[in-house]
Amino acid sequence: MSETVLFAFEAALNGLTVGIMYSLVALGFVLIFKASGIFNFAQGVMALFAALTLVGFQEGAVPFAPLINATFGTSVHNFGFNMPTLLAIPAAVAVMVGFAWLVERIVLKHLINQEPIILFMATIGLAYFLEGLGDIMWGAEVKRLDVGIPQGGNVWFEENTQWLGMGNENFWGFYIDTLNLYALVIAAILVTALVIFSQYTKQGRALRAVADDHQAALSVGISLRFIWVLTWSIAGIVALVAGIMWGSKSGVQFSLSLIALKALPVLILGGFTSIPGAIVGGLMIGIGEKLFDFFMQPIIGGATENWFAYMLALAFLLFRPQGLFGEKIIERV
Amino acid sequence: MLYREAGDFKSTYSSDNQTFPIRFDRYAYWAALGFAFLVVPFLLTDYWANSIVIPLLIYVIAALGLNLLIGYCGQLSLGTGAFMAVGAYATFKLTFAFPWMPIYIVFILAGLVTAVVGVLFGLPSLKIKGFYLAVATLAAQFFLIWLFTRVGWFFNDSATGMITMPQRSMFGVTVTGAAASAIAVYITCLIFVVGMSWLARNLTRGTLGRTWMSIRDMDIAAEIIGVNPLIAKLTAFAVSSFFVGVAGALLFGVYLGAAEAGEAFGINKSFLVLFMVIIGGLGSILGSFLGAAFLVVLPVLLKLMLVDTLGWPADLARHLEVMVIGALIVIVLILEPHGMAALWRTIKDKLRLWPFPH
C-alpha cells in the first residue's frame, strides 16, 4: 500500500480515538439537553471543576486555602494525607452530586419556563462562577492528574502493524495512544451504562418522560426537580470522567474548560438529544479533523483544528439541521 | 411630578412620532449630550478616560450592533470577536494603503467591509436558527481568527503577525497613536457613539426595524404576511456587522494601538459583548448602553475595592471578580430576564405617575 494511504489510515485511526474524547464531553451536554432543554455551556467548566476536586482530594489539599490564608493570614495548604484514588473518585462524585443539587435549587428552580436563550446565558454565568470558584478553592497552578491510566504510544500495536508497510522503510507501524484506547473502553462502558439506565430503570424511564413533555410528566406524578437533580448529577459524573481523561493527557488547568467548545460541533452532527449520536458525531469530527489536517497541511498550513469542526458542522446544518440522530423539530405557526 | 405629561399635546405628525415624546426626556437627552461633549472633557483624568470611559464607548457601539442582531432580529451570533477583528484589520490595511484618507472615513469604510463579511457569514441564517446559528457564527469566529493569523497579507507580512496603528490626525488633532490625547480619543469615540446610536434608533423605529422584529417574534408568520426573510435577515447581519466592525476599528485604532487577532478578538470578546447585550436588555437601545457600562465598570470597580482598598492579593481578587460576574449574570437573569433596560422601563413607568399611585 502506498505511503499516503497508510498515513491517511493512521490519521483516521487517531481521529477515531480523539473523537471518543470529544464525545465524552458531548455526552454531558446531551443528557442535560434531553431532560431539561437547557444547553449547558458550563459542562466544560464542570469537567475542570470535577478534575480539580479529584486532584485536590488526592493531594489532601485544603479547599479555599488561598482565601483562608488571605483573610486570616495563616499559611495552610495541605491536610497532610493523600487520599487513595479509589476513595478520591467517589468523593469527587459526591461533590458533583452536591453541586447538581445546589444548581437545581438556586438557579434552575427560578428559571423554569424561560426562553432557551435565557437558560443558555444562565449556564454561561454559571460557567464563569464555577471557574472562579474552582480557582479559589483549589488554586490556579497546573496539577498533575494520575489515576493509574497508562499513557504513551502503544508498542504492541505499533510492532504488529508494521507488516502493513510491506517493507516500506518510512512506515513504522500505526501509532495509537494507549490512553485513547482506555478512553474508548471507558466511553463504551459509560454509554452502555447510560443506555441501560435510561431503558431499563424506573428513573431512566422518568428521565425519558421528562425529555418528552414536561407537563405530561408532571401530570403522572414525576417530580421534575428530582429528575433535574438526577440529570445534572449524571452529567457531573460524565464531566468527571471527561475531566479525568483530558486531565491525564495535559494536566488539570484552566484550558480544560475550553474542550466544551469542541463539543458543540459534535452535538450538531449527532443531534442534541441522542446519546449514540454524541458518540457518532464525535467520531466523525475526530476523523474529519485529522484527515483534513493530513491532506491540507502542506497546502494551507496547520492549526486548522479550531475551525474545521465548526465548518463541518455548518455544512451538516445546511443539509440536515437536526443532526444524524436528532429529532426533527416541527414548528407550528 | 417629574414627568409633566399633562398639557403636552402634539399638533403635528412629526412631533407625535418623535423618539422622545415626553418633554422631560427630551431635555434630559440634550442635557446629557451637552454634558458629554462640553463638560466631561474638562473633568476627565487620563486614568478614567483610558480605563473606563473610552472602552465603554467602544463597547457601547459593539453592544448596539449585537443587540440589533439578537434583540431586534432574533438571530443569535457568537462571532462578534471575529467581526471586530475584521474591522480592525480592515482599518490597518486601508490606512496603510491610503495614508491621506481621513481616519473617520477609514473607520466607516472598515465598518462597511465588515458588513460585507457579515452578510457572507449570515447566509446560513436563511436555513438555520437559534443555537444552530450560533454554531455557524462560531465557525466564522474561529475561521476568521485563523485566517488573520495565517495569511501574511493581513498584517503586512510582519515577523510576528501583530498589527500596529500609525499616527493619524483628524481636523488637525492627533487621534491615533500614543501622542493622541485622551480627550481627542474620547471626543472621537463620543462622535461615533452618538452617530451610531442615532442610526440604530431610527432604523429600529422604521420599517426595517419592524421587519426585524416580526422575524424575531414569529418568522413563519412574518413570511406568510409578506415580509421577505432574506432581505430582513441579511440586512440585520449587514447593519449589525457594520456597527461591530466600527467598534473593532475603534478598539484597535484609537484604544489599543496594537493588536493580535487571537488574543484581542478571541471568543472571550464574543461572550463579553453577548453578556452586555443580555444584561442590558435584548431589543433595547438603552439596554446596550447599560449593559456595556455594567460590564466595563464592574471589573475596574471590583479591582479598586478589593485590591486597592482591602489589600487582597491580586489573583484572589480576580478569581472573585470572575465569580461575581458569573453570579451577577445568573441573578440578573433570574430577577429580570429582560435585562436592566426592562428595569429602567419599570422605574420610568412608575416615575411617570409619581407621586400618584394610579
Add this chain to the structure above:
Amino acid sequence: MKMMKLAAGIAASLSVAAPALAQDLHFPMLSYRTGAYAPGGIPFADGYQDYMTLLNERDGGIGGVPVRISECETAYNTERGVECYESIRDDNPLVIQPLSTGITYQLIPRATEDGIPIHSMGYGRTSAMNGDVFNWVFNYPANYWDGASVAVNYLTSENDGSLEGKKIVLLYHNSAYGREPIRTLESLSETMGFEFSAIAVDHPGQEQGSQWLQIRRERPDYVLMWGWGVMNAVAIQEAANIRFNMNNFIGIWWSGSENDVRPVGAGADGYTALTLHGTGTDYPLYDDLQQYVIDAGLAAGAGDQIGSVLYSRGMYAAMLAAEAARTAQEIHGVAEITPAMMRDGMEALSITQERLTELGLPNFSAAFDVSCENHGGGGQAMVQRWDAEADEWNLITDWISSDRELITSLATEDSAAYAAENNIEPQCAM
C-alpha cells in the same frame, strides 16, 4: 442604608489620591496570577516580589531608599494591561515589565510618549534591541532571535560543527510570540544547510495529535519548541508518547519550566530547554532569602515556587531592575531617581561576574553590557536538561552565544520599518 454604605465605599475607592512625591522607588509588577497562563505567571511574580522584599529587609532598599512594589493583575489580557499601565503611570514607576508580548507591543508607543522605560526580558518586540529607534525599550539579556540562534549553535556543536542535511522542525504557538523565530531560523537554515519546517499549534494547544503524527512521520532530527501555557506540557507528553528522543527536543526559555515537565512525569526525562539564567536554590543568595524573607514569613504567594525556573526568572528580572536603579543612582548622584534617570541607568548597565558573585548569584547570569545602540544585552543563553527522577533541571552547557551579526542586521531592518512609520529620529548620535 446598604446603598449608602456601598456608595460611600465606591466613592472612597474612586477617589484615587494625587501622586505623592517619590519617597520610595516604585517598581510596578504587571503579573498574571489568573487566567490561562497563571501557572507561568505565578512563580515569576513570586520571584520578583521576593527579591524586592529581600532588598528592603536586608539592605533597606536600593541606595538607602526603600523599594515599593505594586502588583497589577493583567490575566495576560491586553486591555487589562492598558488599564494597569494607566493606573500606575502617574505614580513615578521606574520601569515597566509587561510580561506579555501583546501588552508590550501596546505599551511601547505609550511608554515612549510618557517617558517610562520598558524592560521586556526575553520576550516582547525583538527589534527593540535597537536602542537607536527604541530609546525607551530594553530587552536584555537576550531575545527570541538570539534564542533561535543559540539553539542552532548548540545543535551545531552537538553535531561536530555541521548541521548539513539535518532536519529541524519548529513547533510553535500560533501567535505573535510563536512566530518570532521563523524568519531567523529560515535564514539560518540557508546559511547552515539544514532542512527547516515549521508546524503551528493553535491556541491553547490542548490537542496536538495531528502535529505529532506529522512529526512522527517526518522523523526530524531535532524539534524546537516555542510554546506557552498548556501547549508545552501537552507537546512534551505527545513527544514522550511517540517515543521521540527527549534529548533532541529543545524548547525556548518560556517552554522550559517545571510546570511543563512535571505533569508528564517520567516521560519528560531528558527534555532540554534554553535558559537565560541559572536555576535551583544552590546559590548563596538563597541563604539570605531564607533568612530575611522566607523565615520572616514575607514570601510572596504560597511560597511553594521558590527555586523553580520561572521563580528564578522573576528574581532575575528584579535583580536587573535593582542593578539598573543602582547604576542610575550612581550616574545622577541622587538616591531618589525618576523614570528618565532609570532609563539612563538601564542604558549604562553592566553586569559582570564579579558583581554577580557579590550579589550571591555566581554565574547565574551571563555577563553583558547595555549601550545606547544595543538594548539587547549579550544574547547568550545556557542549555538545561530535565532530570525526572531527581525532579530538577541541570545545566548541561555554559553560556552559548548567538550569531549577533545576523540578529542585529535583522533587527535593524525591522526597526527601520517602525521608525519610518512613526517618524523616529536616530537617538544615539552622540
